[in-house]
Amino acid sequence: MHDLKKLGFGGEVAGSLLTQTRRLLRQFDLRARKGLGQHFLIDGEVLQRITAAAELAPADVIVEVGPGLGILTRELAQKAARVIAIELDNKLAAALKQTLAPFNNVTIINDDVLKLEPAALVTDYKVVANLPYYITSPVLRHFLEASAKPRLMILMVQKEVAEAIVASPGEMSLLSVSVQFYGEPRIISYVPAQCFYPAPKVDSAILRINLYPQPAVAVDKTGFFELVRAGFSAPRKQLANSLAQGLGISKSDALSLLETAGIVPQRRAETLTLEEWARLFKENKDADHSGTGKD
Numbered sequence: 171m172h173d174l175k176k177l178g179f180g181g182e183v184a185g186s187l188l189t190q191t192r193r194l195l196r197q198f199d200l201r202a203r204k205g206l207g208q209h210f211l212i213d214g215e216v217l218q219r220i221t222a223a224a225e226l227a228p229a230d231v232i233v234e235v236g237p238g239l240g241i242l243t244r245e246l247a248q249k250a251a252r253v254i255a256i257e258l259d260n261k262l263a264a265a266l267k268q269t270l271a272p273f274n275n276v277t278i279i280n281d282d283v284l285k286l287e288p289a290a291l292v293t294d295y296k297v298v299a300n301l302p303y304y305i306t307s308p309v310l311r312h313f314l315e316a317s318a319k320p321r322l323m324i325l326m327v328q329k330e331v332a333e334a335i336v337a338s339p340g341e342m343s344l345l346s347v348s349v350q351f352y353g354e355p356r357i358i359s360y361v362p363a364q365c366f367y368p369a370p371k372v373d374s375a376i377l378r379i380n381l382y383p384q385p386a387v388a389v390d391k392t393g394f395f396e397l398v399r400a401g402f403s404a405p406r407k408q409l410a411n412s413l414a415q416g417l418g419i420s421k422s423d424a425l426s427l428l429e430t431a432g433i434v435p436q437r438r439a440e441t442l443t444l445e446e447w448a449r450l451f452k453e454n455k456d457a458d459h460s461g462t463g464k465d
Contacts, residue, residue: 186212186214187211187212187213187214187217187241188212188367190239190241191210191212191239191241191367192367194239194265194269195239197265198261198264198265198268199261200239200261200262200265208238208259208302209300209302209366209367209368209369209370210238210239210241210366210367211238211241211242211300211326211365211366212365212366212367213361213365213366216359216361216365216376217241217242217245219358219359219376220242220298220300220324220326220376221242221245221246221249223324223358223376223378224246224296224298224322224324225322226246226249226250227249227250228249228250228251229251230249230250230251230252230295230296231250231251231252231253231254231292231294231295231296232246232250232252232253232254232295232296232297232298233254233256233288233291233292233295233296233297233298233320234246234253234254234255234256234297234298234299235256235283235297235298235299235301235309236256236257236258236299236300236301236302237255237256237257237262237266237278238257238262238300239262239265239266239269240255240265240266240269240270242298242300243255243266243270243276244270244273246298247270247273247275247276250275251275252275252276252277253273253275253276253277254277254279254291254292254295255270255276255277255278255279256279256281256283256286257278257279257280258280258281258282258283260280263278263279263280264280266278279291283309283312284305284308284309284312287316287317288312288313288316288317288318288319288320289316289317289318292318293318294321295318295320295321296320296321296322296323296324297313297320297322297323297324297325298323298324298325299323299324299325299326300326301325301326301327303327303328303331303370303372306325306327306328306331307345310323310325310348310349311348314348314349314351314352314353314381315352319352319381320381321380321381322378322379322380322381323353323377323378323379323381324358324376324377324378325376325377325378325379326361326374326375326376326377327374327375327377328372328373328374328375329360329361329372329373329374329375330372331345331375332355332357332374332375332377333357333375334346335349335350335355335377336355336356336357336377339440339441339442339443340440340441341440342439342440342441342442343402343405343440344398344399344402347398347444347447348395348398349379350386350444351385351386351387351391351394351444352379352381352382352385352386353379353380353381353382354379354380354382355377355378355379356377356378357375357376357377357378358375358376358377358378359375359376360373360374360375361373361374361375361376362374386444387444387445387447387448388448389448389451389452390451390455393451393455394447394448394451397417397447397450397451397454398439398447399416400412400413400415400416400417401413401416401439401442401447401450402416402439403415403416404416405438405439405440406438407438408435408436408437408438409424409428409433409435409436409437409438409439409442410424410425410428410435410436411424412438412439413427413428417454423457426457427450427453427454427457428450430453430457431446431449431450431452431453432449433446433449433450
């Protein structure tokens with residue numbers, strides 16, 4: 171049996187999470203890589219908030235993206251049936267295989283999560299991730315659009331991104347529509363920059379996404395998002411103008427489309443609900459834009 175204290179974990183010997191983090195970095199000759207957006211969580215209270223938000227059960231399978239030094243991984247492994255930890259950094263992955271060796275329910279995969287199909291790993295699972303800011307949107311899209319979607323996602327993301335994702339009509343964006351199409355997001359709590367080592371330049375938030383069994387609106391996904399992207403192609407413009415520009419149709423066709431869908435053409439994309447986007451998609455699908463072109 172491995173000694174957790176010798177591996178940098180455990181009790182008074184390990185001390186604070188900052189002490190553990192510095193010890194592990196020294197022990198394995200590691201340093202936070204700016205290029206990979208590495209910031210290690212060093213606040214125990216925040217750690218507990220993450221695990222509480224995940225509502226871990228003894229039968230749960232967890233996919234953890236970006237386990238870093240494995241401090242959160244260890245907490246997950248103590249409460250879940252299995253943890254699949256995906257780490258891009260070769261040196262960190264090698265260190266994790268040593269420090270997490272005492273846990274026979276942890277699998278370390280040294281790879282790019284965006285190149286892994288979730289269905290090839292697991293079917294019924296939850297995602298827990300402390301995401302580098304630059305990869306937040308691609309990782310969200312990867313799991314939300316996967317053939318085997320998670321039941322729940324708990325993500326540490328940039329504060330402004332979390333607020334954009336949970337936005338209501340009036341402040342919607344392509345990102346918020348894209349996430350709310352698949353699930354219900356909410357902010358669990360805000361996390362100050364000093365809770366990480368090294369501290370990032372911005373604050374973070376713990377985001378929880380409860381995925382729906384089926385998307386929020388019954389539409390053809392590809393066509394629906396083509397329309398939404400067109401609507402947000404010029405977000406400061408009124409919808410009639412942005413749709414004409416984004417869809418490559420005449421202004422009169424765009425006005426007619428909005429009128430048929432019962433949407434005031436002076437509105438902007440950020441004000442529409444998912445149901446209104448779905449209605450607009452249906453009308454656009456049924457419309458004949460044979461006379462396309464700018465007026």
